[in-house]
Amino acid sequence: xxxxxxxxxxxxxxxxxxxxxxxLHAPKEASIDxxxxxxxxxxxxxxxxxxxxxxxxxxxxxxxxxxxxxxAFLNDQSPKAFEKVVDRLLASPHFGxxxxxxxxxxARYSEDDVLGLSRESYSNAWRYRDWVIxxxxxxxxYDAFVKAQIAADLMPQGQGFDLRPALGFFGLGPxxxxxxxxxxxxxxxxxxxxxxxxxxxLGLTVACARCHDHKFDPIPTKDYYGLAGVFASSEYKExxxxxxxxxxxxxxxxxxxxxxxxxIKDLEQKLSLQLxxxxxxxxxxxxxxxxxxxxxxxxxxxxxxxEYPFKMExxxxxxxxxxxxxxxxxxxxxxAVSASKPKKGDKKTRxxxxxxxxxxxxxxxxxxxxxxxxxxxxxxxxLFRYPNAVLTYKEDELIAFLSDADKANLATQKATLEQLKKxxxxxxxxxxxxGERAQPVNLKVSLRGDPxxxxxxxxxxxxxxxxxxxxxxxSGRLELAEAIVKTPIAARVAxxxxxxxxxxxxxxxxxxxxxxxxxxxxxxxxxxFLAQRLIDGKWSQKALIREIVLSxxxxxxxxxxxxxxxxxxxxxLYWRSNRRRLDAESTRDAILAVSGALDGKIGGPSVDLxxxxxxxxxxxxxxxxxxxESLSLFDFPHPSITSEKRNVTLVPLQRLFFLNSEFVENxxxxxxxxxxxxxxxxxxxxxxxxxxxxxxxxxxxxFLKSADWRRYAQVLLCSxxxxxxx
Numbered sequence: 001x002x003x004x005x006x007x008x009x010x011x012x013x014x015x016x017x018x019x020x021x022x023x024l025h026a027p028k029e030a031s032i033d034x035x036x037x038x039x040x041x042x043x044x045x046x047x048x049x050x051x052x053x054x055x056x057x058x059x060x061x062x063x064x065x066x067x068x069x070x071x072a073f074l075n076d077q078s079p080k081a082f083e084k085v086v087d088r089l090l091a092s093p094h095f096g097x098x099x100x101x102x103x104x105x106x107a108r109y110s111e112d113d114v115l116g117l118s119r120e121s122y123s124n125a126w127r128y129r130d131w132v133i134x135x136x137x138x139x140x141x142y143d144a145f146v147k148a149q150i151a152a153d154l155m156p157q158g159q160g161f162d163l164r165p166a167l168g169f170f171g172l173g174p175x176x177x178x179x180x181x182x183x184x185x186x187x188x189x190x191x192x193x194x195x196x197x198x199x200x201x202l203g204l205t206v207a208c209a210r211c212h213d214h215k216f217d218p219i220p221t222k223d224y225y226g227l228a229g230v231f232a233s234s235e236y237k238e239x240x241x242x243x244x245x246x247x248x249x250x251x252x253x254x255x256x257x258x259x260x261x262x263x264i265k266d267l268e269q270k271l272s273l274q275l276x277x278x279x280x281x282x283x284x285x286x287x288x289x290x291x292x293x294x295x296x297x298x299x300x301x302x303x304x305x306x307e308y309p310f311k312m313e314x315x316x317x318x319x320x321x322x323x324x325x326x327x328x329x330x331x332x333x334x335x336a337v338s339a340s341k342p343k344k345g346d347k348k349t350r351x352x353x354x355x356x357x358x359x360x361x362x363x364x365x366x367x368x369x370x371x372x373x374x375x376x377x378x379x380x381x382x383l384f385r386y387p388n389a390v391l392t393y394k395e396d397e398l399i400a401f402l403s404d405a406d407k408a409n410l411a412t413q414k415a416t417l418e419q420l421k422k423x424x425x426x427x428x429x430x431x432x433x434x435g436e437r438a439q440p441v442n443l444k445v446s447l448r449g450d451p452x453x454x455x456x457x458x459x460x461x462x463x464x465x466x467x468x469x470x471x472x473x474x475s476g477r478l479e480l481a482e483a484i485v486k487t488p489i490a491a492r493v494a495x496x497x498x499x500x501x502x503x504x505x506x507x508x509x510x511x512x513x514x515x516x517x518x519x520x521x522x523x524x525x526x527x528x529f530l531a532q533r534l535i536d537g538k539w540s541q542k543a544l545i546r547e548i549v550l551s552x553x554x555x556x557x558x559x560x561x562x563x564x565x566x567x568x569x570x571x572x573l574y575w576r577s578n579r580r581r582l583d584a585e586s587t588r589d590a591i592l593a594v595s596g597a598l599d600g601k602i603g604g605p606s607v608d609l610x611x612x613x614x615x616x617x618x619x620x621x622x623x624x625x626x627x628x629e630s631l632s633l634f635d636f637p638h639p640s641i642t643s644e645k646r647n648v649t650l651v652p653l654q655r656l657f658f659l660n661s662e663f664v665e666n667x668x669x670x671x672x673x674x675x676x677x678x679x680x681x682x683x684x685x686x687x688x689x690x691x692x693x694x695x696x697x698x699x700x701x702x703f704l705k706s707a708d709w710r711r712y713a714q715v716l717l718c719s720x721x722x723x724x725x726x
Contacts, residue, residue: 018217019524020203020514021465024488026532027525032551035526039573043552044559047577049074051557051726053085054689055577056549058725059502060089062098062586062616063593067685086549090542093602096137097618099541101585102501103132105646106200106512107149110624110639111606113173119625122432128168129618130603134161141539142494146201147481153239153435154478164239167433169196171236174624174640183451186232193231194224196642201484203493203514206463211449216516218465221445222458226471229443229460233475237435242428250425257424260417267413268398269386275401276384276391277323284316290401293391300382300390308375319383322376326384333369340367436474485539489514491531496521498541499530500645502548504580505571512644522572558726580725583646584634585617587723591663592616594686595670613663633657658718665710668717672709679709687716 027035036043047055053073057065065073073085089095111125135145138161147155148166157163174192176185195207208214209224240247279293289297301312310318372380387394399407445455460471462483471479484490493514500506507527510518521527530544537543548554558577571578582590592598592614599614609620609628620628624640633653637643658664675682680700684692692700704712716722 018516019520020489020492020518022488024491024528024532024535026528030525030529032526032529032548033553035523035529036553036574038525039523039568039575041564041567041573041575042561043556044561044564044576045557046552046555047557047726050690052082052555055725056082056086057089058582058586058590059549060086060098060545061092061094062101062589063094063598064590064687065689067682067689070685070689082555083550086546090546093137095542096133096135097602097616099136099501100129100132101618102497103136104129104618104622105637105643106196106497107132107169108174108196108639108642109168110172110174110622112623112625113175114625119623122172123427124430124432125168125172126604126606126619127165127429127431128172129606131162131165131168133603133618135166136541139540139542142534142541143485143539145539146485146490147478150197150481150484151478153237153433154474164433165431167237167239168431170231170234170434171238171432175236187228187446187449187451190228190231192641194227197480197484198227199512199642199644201493202466202487202489203496203508203510203512203518204463204489205513205515205517210446214515219463223461223463223465225443225445225458226461227463227480229441229458230471230476230480232443233437233440233460234434234477235437237433239431239433240428241430246425247428247430250428253420253424257417257420260413260420264410264413264417267410268394271402271406271410272386272392272394272398273384275393275398276389277320279391280316280319280323280383284320296390306382307378310375310379315379318376319379322372322380323384325376326372326380329370329372333367336367336369434477436477440475488531491534492527494541495530495534495544496527498544499548502545502554503574504578506645510644512642523574577726581648581650582723582725584631584636587634588617588630588663590722591667591717595667596674597667597670613666630657630661630663655718658714664714664717668714669710671713671717675709675713683713683716688721 046052050070053065053070057063057069069085073081076084078084109125109129110122112119112121114120135148140148140161145166148163149169152163152166155163170193174189176188180188191207191210194210195205198204198206204217204219205214206219206224206227208217209219209221211221213220279289279297281287282289283297371377381389383389383391386392393401399410402410440460442457442459444457447453447455460476462469462471462480466487466489467483469479469483473479492508493511496506496508497511500511507521507523508514508519509522513519530548533547534541534544553574554577556575556577558579561575564575568575588609589598597614598616601615604619606619606621607615609617609630612620617631620631622631622639624638627636627638632638635647635649637646671683671686674686680697681691684690684696700712703715
């Protein structure tokens with residue numbers, strides 16, 4: 001034991017001096033290119049203008065350049081020609097659409113949650129997505145971007161820019177609803193929040209300390225629960241985007257609808273059970289049944305799989321006794337459950353269909369209830385359990401057996417429901433977010449991560465290795481947000497993500513883990529320089545992106561160099577550009593763009609990508625329950641957890657998508673319809689940003705002698721040149 005403690009102490013001491021936790025020490029009088037040049041490797045040639053505009057267009061907007069834009073750039077011989085292109089792309093509203101998607105991967109953005117075998121939808125989730133898009137287009141400073149997503153409700157609102165939609169970062173889950181008892185579900189939800197915050201903003205795997213002290217980084221379990229307490233002191237909240245009177249009217253009307261639906265269901269069940277009692281009395285008295293009920297009873301008599309030993313001839317009389325006994329037991333149990341329910345006015349936690357206490361999670365489950373004997377219960381269930389028992393009828397089938405008075409009563413109740421639905425006010429818009437609990441709490445450490453086995457209480461605080469700042473104001477979310485942006489590691493994490501998005505590889509290969517098990521920077525000085533530039537530039541991401549793409553390093557070609565390949569085969573020192581495959585979104589968006597079908601509308605409710613063939617992919621519905629097949633096929637990450645970077649797979653199914661999917665065939669047909677004057681030349685300009693060479697013209701003309709233009713357009717879409725960026 002003492003030996004293990006000594007080893008643990010040495011691990012923590014070494015980690016405390018880890019590079020990512022130290023203050024920034026950026027080199028002075030440096031630049032991106034000078035820091036890259038220190039590797040001593042000779043860079044390859046610069047990219048051609050055609051290569052460069054295609055690359056930067058996809059990198060900044062996720063869309064291919066138009067032939068007219070390429071032509072304008074080629075004809076502009078001024079020294080600042082490329083700067084003009086970059087500034088135009090940064091100012092485009094499509095910039096936010098492209099860069100928001102990078103962040104949504106980290107934010108595990110989704111528009112629904114798994115609820116057992118079904119899904120629970122978030123009707124206004126898209127408002128968070130649109131906020132992220134607008135934040136990038138506005139160039140909201142990164143420090144404000146971080147703070148808004150953690151504590152927008154506690155911040156002064158920006159002029160003309162509502163920060164509250166940012167709270168969808170937490171409000172959109174995942175939530176665990178009724179799939180686990182409250183202590184476990186709430187602990188798992190807090191775990192998700194701790195994980196997404198620390199990996200997303202700090203590049204630290206603090207969530208690994210839930211069950212024990214972190215095995216490699218200086219993060220004790222107390223630090224985990226110091227952060228988890230922040231989220232235990234916060235609760236799900238919906239921010240209405242309508243006047244209070246309007247929301248109150250709508251909520252009250254929806255309650256009337258739900259109450260009426262329940263009243264109808266209860267009435268139908270009551271009438272059905274009364275009818276079933278009448279049937280069994282007839283059977284016991286050897287009375288005549290209607291044809292349908294007689295058919296049911298005959299089938300029941302022939303069953304061999306009954307769970308009770310009663311002889312068939314005794315069942316009718318026994319069933320009457322069981323029915324009466326069950327009514328008495330139900331009445332006693334209902335009275336006990338009612339007595340155990342929370343008093344009217346007791347506060348309930350606002351979660352999206354979630355629960356805080358066992359009484360909410362399973363009303364009456366802690367009451368010791370009475371029950372029929374086992375064999376008697378199975379007999380009762382077979383005959384009377386609504387709605388699928390032998391002698392019960394439901395909904396439309398029930399009507400035929402009712403008296404005129406009962407028919408009229410049920411019809412009146414249903415007419416009332418229909419009128420309520422007809423008169424319902426329109427649903428008001430709202431934001432899924434997070435708010436403060438009335439009383440903040442400190443959590444006790446869950447020993448070995450078990451919420452039923454509690455240790456000592458831990459005050460809410462920032463991890464000790466990052467200063468250990470205590471949180472004393474409300475939940476501590478605003479203090480947490482402010483503490484995050486003051487750490488040098490937050491700037492390092494941010495610039496590493498920006499660099500990786502532009503180059504296809506990261507200075508630190510583990511973007512969400514800057515701890516001992518993560519990678520070390522391939523160019524430490526460059527990482528420090530970029531982090532300092534972000535801070536000095538008032539946290540402007542656009543300014544840093546502009547500086548990077550205007551560097552000579554970014555503008556290199558993807559050519560190879562045998563000598564450099566020997567020294568640095570993975571191009572960690574950036575002596576060339578990395579050839580990259582388009583991701584799922586850019587692949588689909590590029591197909592839409594070159595076929596002239598892309599809808600340029602910015603923002604708005606999400607669409608079903610399996611049905612819509614015009615909207616940009618970022619506006620497609622993202623589901624934790626079931627991802628769109630075209631997204632998962634091209635490595636779109638699952639939104640249940642934060643995703644630090646996209647995996648890139650090359651599998652046959654991707655090629656088959658281009659060959660066989662209805663979407664690609666439809667777009668190929670549209671491309672063929674557009675190519676009228678100089679079809680071969682125009683097709684190459686649209687799809688590849690260049691003119692075809694003589695050999696390609698020869699092959700194209702030969703192909704078109706035996707196939708139509710739609711097939712030829714599909715062949716071009718299938719090519720690697722369309723799917724890759726040089």
